[in-house]
Amino acid sequence: MKRHFKLTTALLVLSAVLVGCNDSETAGKAPAGAGAGAERPPSPVSVVVMKKAEQPLTSLLPGRAAAFQVAEIRPRVSGIIKEIAFKEGNEVKEGTLLYKIEDDTYRAQVAQAEASLAKAEAGVPSAEANLARYERLVGSGATQIEFENAKVTLLQAKADVAEAKAALNAAQINLDLTEIHAPFEGVTSASNFSIGNVVTANQTDALTTLRRLDPIYIELTESSANLLRLKQAIAAGRMSDGDETADIKLTLEDGIEYPHVGKLDMSEMAVSETTGTYSIRAVFDNPDNLILPGMYVRATVTVGKENGYLIPQRAANRDARGELTAKFVNAEGVVETRTFAESAVSGNNWLVTEGIADGDKLIVDGFQWIGDGAPVAPVEATVDDKGFVVETPKAPETSPAAKP
CATH class of the missing domain: 2.40.50.100 (RNA polymerase II/Efflux pump adaptor protein, barrel-sandwich hybrid domain)
Structure with missing residues (x-):
């Protein structure tokens, strides 16, 4: 019985050794590419192909609404x-x-003035007749002094009439008021x-206040430092001056874009000594009285034009130094981050003039989960005018494979 137990144990050990050898041979025959298949494929990212063009430079300014006309009624x-x-x-x-x-008192004053005028007018014919009589008698009984006195009397009578008319007019004005x-x-x-x-x-x-709300003024403020930078860029020929008739767009307190566009009305030719800002006034149609005096708004104003590349705000970040950064796909198909020391605002985009070339691929979606050096699969896309929605073109549909 002991021999039988030893034989059974030996058979089990031999079976285990044979199974191990078979597994090793099977692993050795596995395809050499199996390890490579474990690598992650390139991540798809949406990109926009960069192209240099003249773009508007815009400035986002705070402002308050003010009535087009105001009158305190007194x-x-x-x-x-x-x-x-x-x-x-x-x-x-x-x-x-x-x-x-x-108006009872004022009506009485008008009546009194009318009576005074009638009295004054009644004295004019008598003075005229007296003057005519002395004029005929001069040299035949009447003295020259009497004739001159009659002339003065007529002039005084006419002056009394003019004075009475003025008093009547004043009384009538007070009555009308x-x-x-x-x-x-x-x-x-x-x-x-x-x-x-x-x-x-x-x-x-004041009894009450009357305000005209259509159209309405929007009073904006801009820093003098930005004004100086703008003038220097224009003088250096890097950009063109903004058109004073350019449209100005508003964003209301609730974040809704105001449906009407405005025009520049005037700009203050002086800088505030306390705030270092200067004032700009725009005028907007306000047919529904949606904007009321005192409302806070934000205005997007076109201040000039410059040749450069647009980076949508959704595709950009700021580093610790406050400089603009964005991620691109380089020629090797991997991600790289670029930093731009200077940038300007153009609508919902950043405008840069250096560090980009035509044809470069800017990552606008999917860059949040990838780092520099990561391989990616770029897919061309477009960004809408508001700079928020990325529209990726659909891949063309392929016909099903023919059945054998």
């Missing part, structure tokens, strides 16, 4: 407010009645006075 005569004829906060047309002041009308089309604010309140001529407190 009374020009004193009295008690009899009527408020407008609805607060609504639009009114030019000439619309806003306030009515009690008891009605306060809108000087232009606009939107009213809340009324600061109520019916029955006493107001005085040219008082400090």
Whole structure:
């Protein structure tokens, strides 16, 4: 029995040795390319082929909206407010009645002035007749002094008439000023006075404020340092001056782009001593009163043009020194990072003039997970005008293989 156990054990050991030899032979016969197949294939990345062209240089400026016209409505005569004829906060047309002041006193002044004018006019015919009589009697009983006195009396009578007419005109003006009308089309604010309140001529407190909102002004600020750099670039011939009639685009506080474009209205020819900025004013159509005075906005202004290459903002980063960086696919098909010491803004892109050549491939999508030296498979793509969506052309469809 012991011999049987020893024989069984020997057979098991021999079987294990034979199996090991077979596995070794099988591994040795494995294809030599199996290890190479474990390497990762090149990662596909979306690229844009660079091409130099003249591009607009833009500047993103902060700004505030301001009414196109503003008028603080004040009374020009004193009295008690009899009527408020407008609805607060609504639009009114030019000439619309806003306030009515009690006019009894002013009507009485007009009547008194009319009576004074009638009295003055009544004295003119008598003075004219007296002058004519003395003129006939000069040299035959009337003295020259009497004739001269009659002439002066007529002149005084006519002067009294002119004075009475002026008084009547002033009284009529004051009567008309008891009605306060809108000087232009606009939107009213809340009324600061109520019916029955006493107001005085040219008082400090305004009755209400009228604002014209269509069109509307946008007051922008730009640093004087940027202005100097712009002038130096133009003087050096590196770029052309911006067109003052170029469109200006707005972005509202909620991030929505304003549908209307504006035009440059004026720029201040002085720099603020406290902030080091100068002011630019643009004018925009505002038919729906979407922009209200005091709103904060951001404006994209074209300040010039320069030849260079556009790098979409989505494809760029900033290093620790604040310099612009972007990743490219070089001639060997691997990733390399390029740094640009100088860059400018052109819409939703960065504009650079050095470090790129026509035909270079800029990685615009997929670069977040790859490093320098990594092999990649570039796929040409396009970036839309807003610089956010990458549209990759679809590969052409292939016909199915013919069946044998």
